[in-house]
Amino acid sequence: MxxxxxxxxxxxxxxxxxxxxxxxxxxxxxxxxxxAVAGGGEKYVERHRKRGKLLARERVELLLDEDSAFLELSPLAAWGSDYQVGASLVTGIGVVEGVECMICASDPTVKGGASNPWTAKKSYRAADIAAQNRLPTINLVESGGADLPTQKEIFIPGGRIFRDLTRSSAAGVPTVALVFGNSTAGGAYLPGMSDHVVMVKERAKVFLGGPPLVKMATGEESDDESLGGAEMHARTSGLADYLAEDEQDAIRIGRRIVRRLNWHKQGPAPKPxxxxxxxxxxxxxxxxxxxxxxxxxxxxxxxxxxxxxxxxxxxxxxxxxxxxxxxxxxxxxxxxxxxxxxxxxxxxxxxxxxxxxxxxxxxxxxxxxxxxxxxxxxxxxxxxxxxxxxxxxxxxxxxxxxxxxxxxxxxxxxxxxxxxxxxxxxxxxxxxxxxxxxxxMGPAQLAGVLSIVARQAAASRGQEYNEEHDAAMRAMVEGQIEAExxxxxxxxxxxxxxxxxxxxxxxxxxxxxxxxxxxxxxxxxxxxxxxx
Known part of the structure; x- marks a missing residue:
């Protein structure tokens, strides 16, 4: 048996x-x-709602098939750091129209959805999981791009995010971007490098440089809509494949895109x-x-x-x-x-x-x-x-x-x-x-090893070993290793x-x-x- x-x-x-x-x-x-669920806090959540917008997790919930599970990934990213727990990004695997997809939703209640160093690391991990397991990726986009004060930690490695999107497409694994708000600077390449793009009318703004930057760089006067509005991209630039009336409509179109992917698993099916x-x-x-x-x-x-x-x-x-x-x-x-x-x-x-x-x-x-x-x-x-x-x-x-x-x-x-x-x-x-x-190793073992090494070093120099300092060192090291x-x-x-x-x-x-x-x-x- x-x-x-x-x-x-x-x-x-x-x-x-x-x-x-x-x-x-x-x-x-x-x-x-x-x-992490609280996002930027009550003040910024309320401001977001007053603009008639859904929260990141609400967007994810509407996107998923009814009563299907969502395997959230890295929900405690950035814990213990100076950044918001969750890294202003929701990632996870969920079923959309019967297809398991990697879903990444920026949280605009945290600094407008700007990407900090932990956001980038969380994005990399999600992309790795999607690539290793052949999962279509759906990005729910509303982000002000890089968090500028931390650009030195984001800019150089951050190009990986866009590289991963294009590699996914080259491997025949679809990528979809649903743009609900700002998608500026480097963030513009999220829709720019996705296979399918949906933008919300009068809400989505996608440009490499917003009006202030364009003014500084070229002297040109412009406004958000003519520079990067959803209607402009749907009618003029061609960046938007679909123009949605509102957020719910964008999610409906996104689900329809997935339904038309004709997606099939390649691995063996489970025993029923x-x-x-x-x-x-x-x-x-x-x-x-x-x-x-x-x-x-x-x-x-x-x-x-x-x-x-x-x-x-x-x-x-x-x-x-x-x-x-x-x-x-x-x-x-x-x-x-x-x-x-x-x-x-x-x-x-x-x-x-x-x-x-x-x-x-x-x-x-x-x-x-x-x-x-x-x-x-x-x-x-x-x-x-x-x-x-x-x-x-x-x-x-x-x-x-x-x-x-x-x-x-x-x-x-x-x-x-x-x-x-x-x-x-x-x-x-x-x-x-x-x-x-x-x-x-265990905290006590690690502290003990350091103590033995320090004792041997003192003996080799012919010095008396300070037991009081040793006890304090061991306690400090044990506490640090236990916490870490x-x-x-x-x-x-x-x-x-x-x-x-x-x-x-x-x-x-x-x-x-x-x-x-x-x-x-x-x-x-x-x-x-x-x-x-």
Whole structure:
């Protein structure tokens, strides 16, 4: 039998404590996400509404098919920075006329929708996801262009946004721009480089330089409408393919454009007769301990995520700190690698490398569930070849060509983060639970290493070591690393695609796998040299 049984005691004190800790983290997360939803604040939201305009998320909601899901991406971008949480941009994957699309909506309540450095980074990530997963892109445009005080951080790399649009078109993946308001300077190239352009009458303004700049540059007197109004672009310049009466009409036309794309997925369809997990996903709140040093069985997570709680484990008796096996999620086949007891030894590394190769042979996407403190250290393990075997696992991950999805459910430290397909290894999607932490090593370990090095340096100089200063240094370093390893900090840096409620994991994975299958699924033709 391959159906997973559960030993979770949902009435026990330990489970209750874990659940309360997770709910507290979710409440904190909800408060931070509310800042992104609030946009520029009540004053600017009200000003926007008085102009008869819809908010960014209202535009997205009208664009989507009724009752369909929207997988919002990077909602906490710019968290912890001087910029508005969310980076004045809404990005995500939604279904429009039955077609999964990447949707990017500028938020005009935040500095008129101007792009700051975090807006640009969020745009790049959305473009990468669209390109990797063959998703048509719909831009809902109302932006004053670059935030001029930060132009030095935007201008040079910012050209990527327009490059990505043209590359998408060249790859046969459509791009659509619905222009609701200003789209000036560099922002004019969003519609300028899109395959399909809709502009709202008397609202859309698209020009490389507005009247003040034209006056300064050429001495010419002009007005918004003759210089870049929607009617001018529809009747004279030809930049607008469709002239919409209002915002709702623009969205209706946008949906009609998508309906005519004749879009087809290239990946295999999911099996239609899949079953829901046998175990309650509500239990996911209490499975991960508040103290990540306490181990937990990842099979309990798998049992609440995969179809029918059916998991065919691979090499269950070998390298038991890493659980590997085959399953389905919403009818899509997946290979799963999940950390069981944190540390990765040589056996786990070799097991992972073989399993990844097998997944590539059968064109099966891989799901990585992180809870690792990294590869084992020590004389015995170094002599046993842990570097070679860890490199073997990282080699396999690096050269695997099937789609990868990573979910950080616990710790993700050191090179174990790499071996489990961290951000630098280009997983198609990477999400985190509120319980996740990621850094080069744990805070106490890192502070301890610095203390040992400082002690050795003092001894080599023949100096007495100051224990009081050492204690203060360790406390400061531990606090810094703890803060920088928390999921909201990492999400703000765009090191993940969003922090998710554990109970939503199955849904998020299903949406991600469905998006992935817009393109063909095929494994690697070969791997690099495995050091044996």
């Amino acid at each position: 391959t159906t997973l049984r559960s030993t979770v005691d949902s009435r026990g004190a330990e489970f209750a404590a874990n659940r309360e800790a997770m709910l507290a983290k979710l409440a904190e997360l909800e408060a931070e996400q509310a800042k 007769d899949y079953a829901e997990p046998l175990h309650d996903p509500e239990d996911l709140l209490g499975i991960v301990p508040a103290d990540l040093k306490v181990p937990f069985d990842p099979r309990e997570v798998i049992a609440r995520v995969v179809d029918g709680s059916d998991f065919d484990e691979f090499k269950p008796l070998y390298g038991s700190s890493l659980v590997t096996g085959w399953a389905q999620v919403h009818g899509y086949p997946v290979g799963i690698l999940a950390n069981a007891r944190g540390v990765l030894f040589s056996e786990e590394s070799q097991k992972a490398a073989q399993f990844i190769q097998l997944a590539n042979q059968t064109d099966t996407p891989l799901l990585f569930l992180h809870n690792t403190t990294g590869y084992m250290v020590g004389k015995e393990y170094e002599q046993g070849g842990i570097i070679k075997h860890g490199a073997m696992m990282i080699n396999a991950v690096s050269n695997s060509r099937v789609p990868h999805i990573s979910v950080l459910i616990g710790a993700s430290y050191g090179a174990g983060h790499y071996g489990m397909c961290g951000r630098a290894y280009d997983p198609r999607f990477l999400f985190a639970w509120p319980s996740a932490k990621s850094a080069v 390893s928390l999921p909201m900090f990492l999400s703000g840096m765009l090191y993940d695609d969003g922090i998710i409620d554990p109970r939503d994991t199955r849904t998020v994975l299903g949406l991600s796998l469905s998006a992935i299958h817009n393109g063909p699924i095929s494994g690697a033709g070969g791997f690099g040299v495995f050091r044996m």
